[in-house]
Amino acid sequence: MPLTVDFGFKLNDYNIVEDTIQSGDTFGSILEKQNLNGNQVYDIVAKVKDTFDVRSIRKGKPFLLLRTKDKTNKLQAFIYQPDRLNYYIVDLRDSVVAHKRTRPVKFVTKTIAGALNGSLSETLQNLKVDPALAPKIAKIYAWSIDFFKLQKGDKFAMTFTERFINDTIYDGVDSLKATYFEYKGKKIYAFPFSPDGSTGKQQYFDEEGKTLKNFFLKAPLKFVxxxxxxxxxxxxxxxxxxxxxxxxxxxxxxxxxxxxxxxxxxxxxxxxxxxxxxxxxxxxxxxxxxxxxxxxxxxxxxxxxxxxxxxxxxxxxxxxxxxxxxxxxxxxxxxxxxxxLNLPTSTPMDSKLKPKFMEQMLPLKKVLDSVSDVKFRK
Missing domain, CATH: 2.70.70.10 (Glucose Permease (Domain IIA))
Known part of the structure; x- marks a missing residue:
């Protein structure tokens, strides 16, 4: 059996119980099923409370019990995962101690180009991209593109980052770095930029530094x-x-x-x-x-x-x-x-910020255009 290491433990060394928190479960009730009495559970809770609030466990969340492989099946550790990124360890091996750990995250940048075939969500899914990116894109373009008017074959390209936990576990799209959609025969670009450095809040601008926000949204509904x-x-x-x-x-x-x-x-x-x-x-x-x-x-x-x-x-x-x-x-x-209608736009970017924006934008646009040229070259 290949060696499996996770949560900082050599899992092959233990008898493992994997389960999820059920309705009515408490930290105490789970441990009491492992031959620990009420006083022992009380002592454990008291020792770990500064790191792990046992009342925070929620129905449906996964946990692991690591037990010895001998006939005693003595509990060695309780591991609780509130989400895919974080986990808590209650280590009972030598002395009772709790740790909060965060898995390493890697960000991978990807650029794709494609043409609509069905809805944007369906098209992204066919391109092996998380379809959850579609509503984010629609929100960015809410002032610039009526997505209900896009047609089959309309082209687009986008650069985005994906999160991977422990290098292998896909955890969704982290951010959209650049994109364009063909709309009414024109490429509508979108690049994030923070005009206010103090807040870091990003807005989206086209390749000329014009804001995508207009006086009017393009449609009164979403996703119809x-x-x-x-x-x-x-x-x-x-x-x-x-x-x-x-x-x-x-x-x-x-x-x-x-x-x-x-x-x-x-x-x-x-x-x-x-x-x-x-x-x-x-x-x-x-x-x-x-x-x-x-x-x-x-x-x-x-x-x-x-x-x-x-x-x-x-x-x-x-x-x-x-x-x-x-x-x-x-x-x-x-x-x-x-x-x-060509409807009025919001306030344009401050001219003092435009050089910095252009410096950030041009390399991103170059990548989008080069991938598009390869994809759609006749």
Missing amino acids: NITSRYTKSRFHPVQKIWKAHNGTDYAAPTGTPIMTTASGVVEQAGYTAGNGNFVKVKHDRTYSTQYLHMSKILVRRGQRVTQGQIIGKVGSTGLATGPHVCYRFWKNGVQVDALR
Whole structure:
């Protein structure tokens, strides 16, 4: 049998019990099953309390018992793992002592390029990348890309770091260092940078140092599909007539949160036969947005709302065949297609910081572009 070393022990030397904390288990009840009486358990708890609070054990978390291989099966150590990275050892071999240990972590940087085939999560999974990266990317691009408008074959590339515990145990994506997505025929880059060195808080900028944050989010929902886009004429599914559809429909299950795409004041909140439950938000003198067919309204007229705030829930009230939100957009009092607007951006990067940003960004962009060139070279 090959030698197995873990938690600082030669595991081959012990009779091992592996289990998880069950409902009703306590540190004391586990040890008492190992032929330790109540007084012995009390002494152990008292000696380890400064390092290991035995009350912190939680249902479902794994633990190991290391016992002697002789007929006594005497308990030598209790090892508790609150997560994959950290563990506690209660060592009973010579004298009772507790240790908290953290496994070594290695960070590996990877750059990939690909084309959408299904959802972003599915595409990443097919590329052997943690699909949990998808919502992080969507959040970064929430102001710049309507992910519901991306199509099969749209290209992207990204550089990210992955965590490995003990060199071999995969522990997910740690950070996104650089990425681009093709959107409306243009590469939209995103690079993290901290404009405020005192806080270290990162924002995302494109290759010219322009912030990705805009005055408006690109969509009022997360992780859903567009069912129909802005058009001057469509066959209305309820009224059975051809008419203009001055909005963008986002299908989603009933109860899905609806976000206001920009800060402003609730101008209207109510019900009409066509719109169902709806909210209209005035953002400034130029722009207003409206959200139709809600199952529930969560704001009131005159209320100030902030970008991304939940203002209602998806429903199918009014003239609607299924649960969705119809997103409408006004500019200077005229209803327009939100998907085609070049909307105002936030404050640009301070010119004094741009040289430092460019120094960090250019090598990352070069790697992205070189991997893309190899992947998509004809």
